[in-house]
Amino acid sequence: xxxxxxxxxxxxxxxxxLLASLAAAASAQTADHRRxxxxxxxxxxxxxxxxxxxxxxxxxxxxxxxxxxxxxAAAEKIPGHPGITRLGKRNAVNNFCIGIQxxxxxxxxxxxxxxxxxKHFDFSKHDAADCLVCHDxxxxxxxxxxxxxxxxxxxxxARLAQGVGPTSLRTCGSCHFNGGGGEGVKxxxxxxxxxxxxxxxxxxxxKDGMGFTCSTCHRGDEVGHAIKGRLxxxxxxxxxxxxxxxxxxxxxxxxxxxxxxDRERISSAHFAPGPERLSPWQSLRRNWHxxxxxxxxxxxxxxxxxxxTKMWWDWSTAGRHHPDGRxxxxxxxxxxxxxxxxxxxxxxxxxxxxAYRWWDGRSGRYLLGDRFDPSRVLVLNPPxxxxxxxxxxxxxxxxxxxxxxxxPVNKMLIQPYLAGKKGxxxxxxxxxxxxxxxxxxxxxxxxxxxxxxxxRTDMYWPVTxxxxxxxxxxxxxxxxxxxxxxxxxxxxxxxxxxxxRALDFLGWLxxxxxxxxxxxxxxxxWLGGRGHLERILSRIRxxx
Amino acid sequence: MSRVYxxxxxxxxxHWAQVALVLTLIVTGFEVHGTWRLAGxxxxxxxxxxxxxxxxxxxxxxxxxxxxxxxxxHFIPTRKNFAEQVRFYxxxxxxxxPHPEIATPEKKFNPVQRAAxxxxxxxxxxxxxxxxxxxxxxxxxPGLIARLGGLREIALVHTAGAFAMISFLIVxxxxxxTGRTLGANLKAMVTGWVAD
Numbered sequence: 190x191x192x193x194x195x196x197x198x199x200x201x202x203x204x205x206x207l208l209a210s211l212a213a214a215a216s217a218q219t220a221d222h223r224r225x226x227x228x229x230x231x232x233x234x235x236x237x238x239x240x241x242x243x244x245x246x247x248x249x250x251x252x253x254x255x256x257x258x259x260x261x262a263a264a265e266k267i268p269g270h271p272g273i274t275r276l277g278k279r280n281a282v283n284n285f286c287i288g289i290q291x292x293x294x295x296x297x298x299x300x301x302x303x304x305x306x307x308k309h310f311d312f313s314k315h316d317a318a319d320c321l322v323c324h325d326x327x328x329x330x331x332x333x334x335x336x337x338x339x340x341x342x343x344x345x346x347a348r349l350a351q352g353v354g355p356t357s358l359r360t361c362g363s364c365h366f367n368g369g370g371g372e373g374v375k376x377x378x379x380x381x382x383x384x385x386x387x388x389x390x391x392x393x394x395x396k397d398g399m400g401f402t403c404s405t406c407h408r409g410d411e412v413g414h415a416i417k418g419r420l421x422x423x424x425x426x427x428x429x430x431x432x433x434x435x436x437x438x439x440x441x442x443x444x445x446x447x448x449x450x451d452r453e454r455i456s457s458a459h460f461a462p463g464p465e466r467l468s469p470w471q472s473l474r475r476n477w478h479x480x481x482x483x484x485x486x487x488x489x490x491x492x493x494x495x496x497x498t499k500m501w502w503d504w505s506t507a508g509r510h511h512p513d514g515r516x517x518x519x520x521x522x523x524x525x526x527x528x529x530x531x532x533x534x535x536x537x538x539x540x541x542x543x544a545y546r547w548w549d550g551r552s553g554r555y556l557l558g559d560r561f562d563p564s565r566v567l568v569l570n571p572p573x574x575x576x577x578x579x580x581x582x583x584x585x586x587x588x589x590x591x592x593x594x595x596x597p598v599n600k601m602l603i604q605p606y607l608a609g610k611k612g613x614x615x616x617x618x619x620x621x622x623x624x625x626x627x628x629x630x631x632x633x634x635x636x637x638x639x640x641x642x643x644x645r646t647d648m649y650w651p652v653t654x655x656x657x658x659x660x661x662x663x664x665x666x667x668x669x670x671x672x673x674x675x676x677x678x679x680x681x682x683x684x685x686x687x688x689x690r691a692l693d694f695l696g697w698l699x700x701x702x703x704x705x706x707x708x709x710x711x712x713x714x715w716l717g718g719r720g721h722l723e724r725i726l727s728r729i730r731x732x733x
Numbered sequence: 734m735s736r737v738y739x740x741x742x743x744x745x746x747x748h749w750a751q752v753a754l755v756l757t758l759i760v761t762g763f764e765v766h767g768t769w770r771l772a773g774x775x776x777x778x779x780x781x782x783x784x785x786x787x788x789x790x791x792x793x794x795x796x797x798x799x800x801x802x803x804x805x806x807h808f809i810p811t812r813k814n815f816a817e818q819v820r821f822y823x824x825x826x827x828x829x830x831p832h833p834e835i836a837t838p839e840k841k842f843n844p845v846q847r848a849a850x851x852x853x854x855x856x857x858x859x860x861x862x863x864x865x866x867x868x869x870x871x872x873x874x875p876g877l878i879a880r881l882g883g884l885r886e887i888a889l890v891h892t893a894g895a896f897a898m899i900s901f902l903i904v905x906x907x908x909x910x911t912g913r914t915l916g917a918n919l920k921a922m923v924t925g926w927v928a929d
Contacts, residue, residue, distance in 0.1 A: 477872035682885035696896025707907035717827030
């Protein structure tokens, strides 16, 4: 579908225009943080730095505390569940480290505040937001693990305070590249390879391309700290999605790049338009595809193109450890970790062809405490929508599969107590599923029968980053062929893939019968022409 | 031996242009269908669309030509001599009996030919072209496609038409050899002249 080089010229011009406008914005800063008296220091710790920030940015904390970066929960109407649920990282269950409830000491390193935001945490308490984790411009701030961050090695906090700046791929990536306890574990389309991306890896974030940061797209309605974007790993509605269309429009093929502001439009005037255009007919056809095919489906040919991502996590094998309690660790041939005694067995993959599903942006959601049928694979967040739903499109997904603990009597997933020292009952300390489950389920306020089994679960992750440079997207035959990528996607007639076997059989049968018929006719003519036919017929007559 | 000028220049142009277009449409069409891989899907689609549009244009011109010249009368089916012709194809031809009819500029086709071409031009061609045009212009008339049952239904009709064309072609190619001599019909369609 994507013919090489067609849009390159124009896209490059648009990119340069956008880049110029962004660069202009950066140089237009009116403050040099190195000269603020409040930032001279010395500072005892990161919390003290954040306090100093707020002496000027006195609305920042109030703005932050309204966001899910802070609350880790939002009011959601969950399909199949009554009423409104407060759902978020706080209480969602996944098939990676399962859930943070009870494990806050370890998991909340990625919360943007100080302290441990567990069920005893006062989310309305001020003086707890960590400015540096998002705004460190030096690259030297590392939020420490344990107790919700804030500890760690002493560093020159004054230097960090004076080096603050806008968010960057690195600051956002310090959490979002490492979700699930390591790089590339959760997202298949976000990892540190984006820090020095080429256009082949990500045309937007490439340093030699547009040079986007996360917030170039994930910016909200220009209200401070209201970052746009959500993901089906925790959210079930499509409200607040960042979309391709917010810049490119919904019918972008063959159209001029759509600028979001006059500033961008004016900047673009400095650049000549690209030399090549799609024919109107090709534009029409591609835009027709875009009605029901998500942009990502064609423009992200594979995910995990930089680093491998985790595709399989089997908790049922966890527990092997050395006599001193250290977990056994094993690696696969490609260098990825294949077994870790505290977590189980893993499979990692690179350059993964996505799974394709209809999706209207909404997801179902398994909530802790829901009963399920363990004889079938439990999908924790099934994408909703089908071909009959006009809002649904065919999307690419990473499907993360695995086995995770469940209570076979109560038929519900288990929220185990994982992160804790030896003797605490935590699985990572004592390797005892029953104890870890009893503590975890009690903490979550759920029943536990005392039995632990393992359920096959899947989780869907829409693939949306790592948009490849135009020509590196899919070509027609990736879907329009007998070995179509969209094989099994219902409700769509795909020339080259779809067919009626009965019609094909009848059609070829007709052709073969015609061929046999004319061959027979020709043979009879040949025999007749030499008089053989007459002789044969008269012999038959005589025999009678 | 006298000679008769049976096929005028435009008729021969029409026929051979149609041969080229239909053969290309079959080869590219079955690539689009996924039956084989030759030019690549995208190239096959482009070629198929170009040939299809060319065939539509050719067909419109030819309809105009036949209507204005009155040549359309050659395609009107007739019962006269139909049975004799069928008997010839199923019997006489094996005994080298003479053809029941002799082609003349006033009556170019025998009754069986008339029936076959009439069926092809009145039924297969229009259905095939209509389905092809609907298929081609899917983004232009989505409502119409939906009312007709969807793209799948149109594609299946178009596929069925393609199979009908293949079956026709096989028989048609063979029937070339059933003239007065094996090569007489081919020669007539190339030069326009047929030996009487």
